[in-house]
Amino acid sequence: MAGFDELAIDLAQRRNQHLYRSRRVLEGPQGAQIKINGKNLLNFCSNDYLGLANHPQIIQAFKKAADTYGVGSGASHLVNGHSCCHHALEEALAEFTGRERVLLFSTGYMANLGVVSALVGRGDAVFEDRLNHASLLDAGRLSRARFQRYAHADMADLHEKLERSRGHRKLIISDGVFSMDGDLAPVEKMAQQASDSGAWLMIDDAHGLGCIGEGGRGTLSQLALSCAEVPVLVGTLGKAFGTGGAFVAGSEILIETLIQKARTYIYTTAMPPALAAATLASLKLVEVEHWRREKLAALISRFRTGMAALPLQLMPSTTAIQPVLIGDSEKTLKISEQLLQAGILVTAIRPPTVPKGTARLRVTLSAAHSESQVDQLLAAFAAISV
Ligand SMILES: *Cc1c(COP(=O)(O)O)cnc(C)c1O
Numbered sequence: 397m398a399g400f401d402e403l404a405i406d407l408a409q410r411r412n413q414h415l416y417r418s419r420r421v422l423e424g425p426q427g428a429q430i431k432i433n434g435k436n437l438l439n440f441c442s443n444d445y446l447g448l449a450n451h452p453q454i455i456q457a458f459k460k461a462a463d464t465y466g467v468g469s470g471a472s473h474l475v476n477g478h479s480c481c482h483h484a485l486e487e488a489l490a491e492f493t494g495r496e497r498v499l500l501f502s503t504g505y506m507a508n509l510g511v512v513s514a515l516v517g518r519g520d521a522v523f524e525d526r527l528n529h530a531s532l533l534d535a536g537r538l539s540r541a542r543f544q545r546y547a548h549a550d551m552a553d554l555h556e557k558l559e560r561s562r563g564h565r566k567l568i569i570s571d572g573v574f575s576m577d578g579d580l581a582p583v584e585k586m587a588q589q590a591s592d593s594g595a596w597l598m599i600d601d602a603h604g605l606g607c608i609g610e611g612g613r614g615t616l617s618q619l620a621l622s623c624a625e626v627p628v629l630v631g632t633l634g635k636a637f638g639t640g641g642a643f644v645a646g647s648e649i650l651i652e653t654l655i656q657k658a659r660t661y662i663y664t665t666a667m668p669p670a671l672a673a674a675t676l677a678s679l680k681l682v683e684v685e686h687w688r689r690e691k692l693a694a695l696i697s698r699f700r701t702g703m704a705a706l707p708l709q710l711m712p713s714t715t716a717i718q719p720v721l722i723g724d725s726e727k728t729l730k731i732s733e734q735l736l737q738a739g740i741l742v743t744a745i746r747p748p749t750v751p752k753g754t755a756r757l758r759v760t761l762s763a764a765h766s767e768s769q770v771d772q773l774l775a776a777f778a779a780i781s782v
Pocket residue numbers: 502503504505506508529531532571575600601602603632633634641642
């Protein structure tokens with residue numbers, strides 16, 4: 397076996413193409429202000445949209461549950477790792493989403509892989525938006541179903557692909573709010589197409605849940621779509637809910653099918669029970685603290701108004717994800733670096749996370765930000781020179 401020379405060459409190439417990725421070490425909690433390398437930075441790139449990741453009530457619930465239930469769950473859900481904390485959270489999330497049942501997963505990535513492979517396989521067909529989250533695209537590829545991507549939000553393209561498909565089962569999959577663009581999927585039209593073609597529809601609302609819809613019930617609530625129209629709903633808990641993990645919500649039959657067949661559910665250790673207990677505390681805040689969504693909406697509007705006066709291309713988004721399209725990866729990195737010099741962290745998102753030539757600064761806003769912090773970001777964008 398040769399050494400890793402080939403890998404080293406690949407790494408060097410990535411560096412030359414300004415596509416090299418590296419991590420920053422956070423020295424404190426997630427929040428509007430974060431500490432990196434001993435320096436306090438204004439943070440505009442986390443997914444902690446409601447400012448709950450470091451909320452005292454959620455921390456308290458986590459500590460209390462750790463005292464009672466320990467740290468590790470000790471086993472998978474189907475062996476003996478399914479605690480009353482997990483169960484209570486599933487029931488509360490079912491109530492929240494207005495669906496019969498919910499199943500918890502350890503991460504959103506795993507939920508997506510597990511669900512898609514449990515629902516479709518050889519002889520079936522999967523249709524995905526080209527800009528879907530990587531976990532959904534991977535899920536489609538791994539399922540062994542015929543995997544097709546349609547142009548972003550292009551219903552004519554989806555229609556054509558559905559018409560031509562000879563798949564036995566057909567599954568249409570989309571982000572609810574697109575993770576790197578911030579726009580909403582045309583879910584009503586997708587539901588119509590699914591119904592016309594006898595396909596199932598699955599929506600991953602990782603960035604909608606908590607932030608939009610009545611009481612934070614997400615994209616489907618905002619569009620008044622039922623479980624019959626969108627039978628598979630995936631939500632993640634590491635974003636607006638400020639904790640970690642994910643869930644699938646749907647009918648009794650869907651959830652029982654997943655318990656029997658979703659390999660990323662069956663063959664993995666259950667999340668720590670205290671994390672589920674903390675999430676239950678978070679869910680209560682998400683539901684009742686409407687001011688968080690109202691504040692977020694006001695900050696989004698303030699940011700968009702301010703950016704409209706600058707010679708930068710803000711993408712058409714109404715959500716907490718407000719990407720500034722730059723295009724070139726090197727230029728995007730340079731701007732990110734300039735913002736950092738001004739004490740502001742906005743990471744550069746480059747290919748392959750986004751299509752070639754569409755590198756961007758993915759600005760995310762949070763209810764934890766103040767108006768003056770948003771103004772600071774606007775001032776930093778105004779001062780940019782490249
Ligand atoms: C973040 C995200 C995921 C992955 O969820 P994790 O819990 O972080 O693994 C899945 N889908 C979408 C759309 C996401 O944005």
